[in-house]
Amino acid sequence: MAKISAVSPLAPEAFPALPIVEGVTFATIAAGVRYQGRDDVMLACMTPGTAIAGVFTTSATRAAPVLDCQAKLGGASGSAAAFLVNSGNANAFTGRNGEDAVGAITLATATACDIPQERVFTSSTGVIGEPLPFDRITAHLRALAEAQDAAGIEAAARAIMTTDTFPKGASATVDIAGRRVTIAGIAKGSGMIAPDMATMLVYIFTDAKIPQAELQAMVSGHNACTFNCITVDSDTSTSDTLLVAATGASGVDVSGDLAFSDALHGVMLDLAHQVVRDGEGATKFVEISVTGAATDADAKTHALSVANSPLVKTAIAGEDPNWGRVVMAVGKSGAAADRDLLSIRFGDVVVAEKGWVSPGYDEAQAAAHMKDHELFIGVDIGLGNGRATVWTCDLTHGYIDINADYRS
Numbered sequence: 001m002a003k004i005s006a007v008s009p010l011a012p013e014a015f016p017a018l019p020i021v022e023g024v025t026f027a028t029i030a031a032g033v034r035y036q037g038r039d040d041v042m043l044a045c046m047t048p049g050t051a052i053a054g055v056f057t058t059s060a061t062r063a064a065p066v067l068d069c070q071a072k073l074g075g076a077s078g079s080a081a082a083f084l085v086n087s088g089n090a091n092a093f094t095g096r097n098g099e100d101a102v103g104a105i106t107l108a109t110a111t112a113c114d115i116p117q118e119r120v121f122t123s124s125t126g127v128i129g130e131p132l133p134f135d136r137i138t139a140h141l142r143a144l145a146e147a148q149d150a151a152g153i154e155a156a157a158r159a160i161m162t163t164d165t166f167p168k169g170a171s172a173t174v175d176i177a178g179r180r181v182t183i184a185g186i187a188k189g190s191g192m193i194a195p196d197m198a199t200m201l202v203y204i205f206t207d208a209k210i211p212q213a214e215l216q217a218m219v220s221g222h223n224a225c226t227f228n229c230i231t232v233d234s235d236t237s238t239s240d241t242l243l244v245a246a247t248g249a250s251g252v253d254v255s256g257d258l259a260f261s262d263a264l265h266g267v268m269l270d271l272a273h274q275v276v277r278d279g280e281g282a283t284k285f286v287e288i289s290v291t292g293a294a295t296d297a298d299a300k301t302h303a304l305s306v307a308n309s310p311l312v313k314t315a316i317a318g319e320d321p322n323w324g325r326v327v328m329a330v331g332k333s334g335a336a337a338d339r340d341l342l343s344i345r346f347g348d349v350v351v352a353e354k355g356w357v358s359p360g361y362d363e364a365q366a367a368a369h370m371k372d373h374e375l376f377i378g379v380d381i382g383l384g385n386g387r388a389t390v391w392t393c394d395l396t397h398g399y400i401d402i403n404a405d406y407r408s
Helices: 064-072 095-113 141-146 153-159 212-224 258-277 296-308 310-317 323-332 363-370 397-404
Strands: 024-029 041-046 051-056 081-089 120-127 168-176 179-188 201-206 241-246 285-293 343-346 349-353 374-380 386-393
Touching (some): 024 141, 024 153, 041 095, 041 153, 041 201, 051 064, 051 212, 064 095, 064 120, 081 095, 081 153, 081 201, 081 241, 120 241, 153 168, 179 258, 201 258, 212 241, 212 258, 258 285, 258 386, 285 296, 296 310, 296 374, 310 323, 323 343, 323 374, 343 363, 349 363, 363 374
Parallel strands (some): 081 120, 201 241, 285 374
Antiparallel strands (some): 024 041, 041 081, 051 241, 168 179, 179 201, 285 386, 343 349, 343 374
């Protein structure tokens, strides 16, 4: 299996102290799906009345668990619900076996938790193309159901890791009419990360009360400027899943509440950034801001072209302020651009403007910025008011080491 390197240099100092979300409990277990000596399955259970929203990969080779979740989303929400996640095997490109595995797991979870099968949402992450040994999971479901703990979210975050070097968590609390609403979320993701819905696996829980349709609209909207604006390696997974569960246990109705929406956005963006910070082999966290594009869509196209360019990403890894590679990436993107209007900044240093190197450009200053762990690349297209921001990381030999050994 993949040789996991030391914890990313961009990782937070520790897993955050996430608050308990009323109406949600967790349990994990070592089922031996692929990994040995570590928990690799997590079960989260939610109380009756929980509303569930989600976004998923648009890959044409979506995994069986993704297709099952998509089919169930928006259905009946009166009963309790559960999320069941395994790491080590993606249950993707496994044909009828994959569908049978999902059916067996969801049925066993429904039985163990005494909930309808259509309220069980599963995810699998890991190696593609190998049949999921689902019996190793179903054998533990009774134990998982009995071990549920409201404080078990950190263990859940660790159980869903694959090539991640640290577990990812984020939270927020917001006061609405004098009553507190809590949001807490976890994510996994390190490689095969590129925006095309959400990215990787993400599970967010809140005790807010909100109709499913409104929650879905909120999640989809925030996804567009959080998870859909990150990229590690330009590769979209077969298994990308983001699920948000609102238990309503606080009794606080957040319909139409801007403060709650902003708090949820903040948690989603925090988790998205953590995935980039754990990019396989990453040593640099990079924000790319494009302004002055003809449209917002063009700005995002330019930004992703820069973020996904191997030449740009290797220059960043080498701490080389090679702005010519940014010019190249903008030019190849396919979105509208004019060479003679283009301006580029590295941090606060203007390196190019009006289609030429800036008269005051000092390469030593730009090179000094490139030595930082957190970098900023600003590009102004000079054509209009379109703008977009995306986040990425550098491309190092560590990425090759991890992925060359992934199945060995």
